[in-house]
Amino acid sequence: MADGGASTFILLVTALLVSGSVSAILINQWGDMSSALEENRKGKEADAQTSVSFAGDAMEVEYDDSVSPNVMTFYLQNTGQYVLDESTLVVIVDGTSVTSSITATIVPTGTVWNDVKLLKVEVFSNSWTYQNNDGVSLSVVVSSEVTSGYRGTDTMNIEVRLDV
Amino acid sequence: MGASVGIGGLIIGMTMLVVFSMVVASIDAKVDSSLQTIDSANEALPAFTIDDATLWEGAVVDVQIGSGGSGYTNGNLVSSTGNGGFAGTFTVDGSGAIIGVAITSHGNYSSAPTIVVQGQTPTSSATFTATLGNFIHSNITNTGSQITPLREIWIFSDGDNPTNLGSIYPSGGNNPHWYSGETLHVQWAESGTLPVSRVSITVKGVSMASTLA
Numbered sequence A: 001m002a003d004g005g006a007s008t009f010i011l012l013v014t015a016l017l018v019s020g021s022v023s024a025i026l027i028n029q030w031g032d033m034s035s036a037l038e039e040n041r042k043g044k045e046a047d048a049q050t051s052v053s054f055a056g057d058a059m060e061v062e063y064d065d066s067v068s069p070n071v072m073t074f075y076l077q078n079t080g081q082y083v084l085d086e087s088t089l090v091v092i093v094d095g096t097s098v099t100s101s102i103t104a105t106i107v108p109t110g111t112v113w114n115d116v117k118l119l120k121v122e123v124f125s126n127s128w129t130y131q132n133n134d135g136v137s138l139s140v141v142v143s144s145e146v147t148s149g150y151r152g153t154d155t156m157n158i159e160v161r162l163d164v
Numbered sequence B: 001m002g003a004s005v006g007i008g009g010l011i012i013g014m015t016m017l018v019v020f021s022m023v024v025a026s027i028d029a030k031v032d033s034s035l036q037t038i039d040s041a042n043e044a045l046p047a048f049t050i051d052d053a054t055l056w057e058g059a060v061v062d063v064q065i066g067s068g069g070s071g072y073t074n075g076n077l078v079s080s081t082g083n084g085g086f087a088g089t090f091t092v093d094g095s096g097a098i099i100g101v102a103i104t105s106h107g108n109y110s111s112a113p114t115i116v117v118q119g120q121t122p123t124s125s126a127t128f129t130a131t132l133g134n135f136i137h138s139n140i141t142n143t144g145s146q147i148t149p150l151r152e153i154w155i156f157s158d159g160d161n162p163t164n165l166g167s168i169y170p171s172g173g174n175n176p177h178w179y180s181g182e183t184l185h186v187q188w189a190e191s192g193t194l195p196v197s198r199v200s201i202t203v204k205g206v207s208m209a210s211t212l213a
Helices: A002-047 B002-041
Strands: A054-055 A061-064 A070-078 A084-093 A102-107 A120-123 A135-144 A153-163 B048-067 B075-079 B089-090 B098-105 B116-117 B128-143 B153-157 B162-163 B183-189 B198-203 B206-211
Touching: A002 B002, A054 A102, A054 A153, A054 B198, A054 B206, A070 A135, A070 A153, A084 A102, A084 A120, A135 B116, B048 B098, B048 B183, B048 B198, B048 B206, B075 B128, B128 B198
Parallel strands: A061 A153
Antiparallel strands: A054 A070, A061 A070, A070 A120, A084 A135, A102 A120, A135 A153, B048 B128, B075 B089, B075 B116, B089 B098, B128 B183, B153 B162, B153 B198, B198 B206
């Protein structure tokens, strides 16, 4: 009986040790998984709250071919919840990136591109041969300011007509 | 010994329950958060119409006080020449001299009208100089379900010269909004290059354009 009692006690202690270890591993693993999910969620949330749209008249995008380089001017509106970072602007005109030749100005004058401000974008190029009423494919990629450690990104694509 | 086994089983069971409840609570929080994200991403787009849009090229855009006169009380200004529809108000100082003018209706004229005080007999008369310019009038209707702050609405002429509706609409309120079904009569001075042929409005990324009459 005494042997039986000792065996049962050993089994109990072993069960407790095993269950304790398993619990510790489970909690640890779940913590890691939860953390990864949270990181992923914050990234997704940043993307969902970041939005940019074309503003103005897509049928009349100003294009000045009387100066060199030629200038295309259009406006963007921050339609998301996060403040956008105009310095991250990437502009693609008819499939060609012109990011190194743009000027972005917040309208009205300010330093924060939030949902009540526009961004005036002037794009310069020497290689364009566009004429009045030409259709152009415009793509813009922009990122938000870093919010809660994350930066959201949004892309805008639109077909516009140039007004020389 | 039986009691020890029972207690041991209870401890194991409790441990498992704690782990299980942590998992459930964590999953629940994630689902709530994800649903909120989905909800915010599916916000309805604004819907609106430009009912009409007219360019008046002879609107009174400025009235300068030449002489303030004396013996006036706060009152109204009208045009004594033409029937363009100008109207305004003025304020006076302690001596009854006109010190401020506000235009309430810009009207439309072929030449600058003569502006006079309506219905008062002053000690000495005031004089004014009217300046004509371009004004766009438009009626716009919110046909959607969204209530939009006017400061998030932008008006363009020929795709340029963005004007914020919150800065020009005389609602008198703080952070006024455009409610569902509401029609706004919007008017603003057009200082850009003439002729202007189209006007467009952008609301939260939704743009609509109309040819000017």
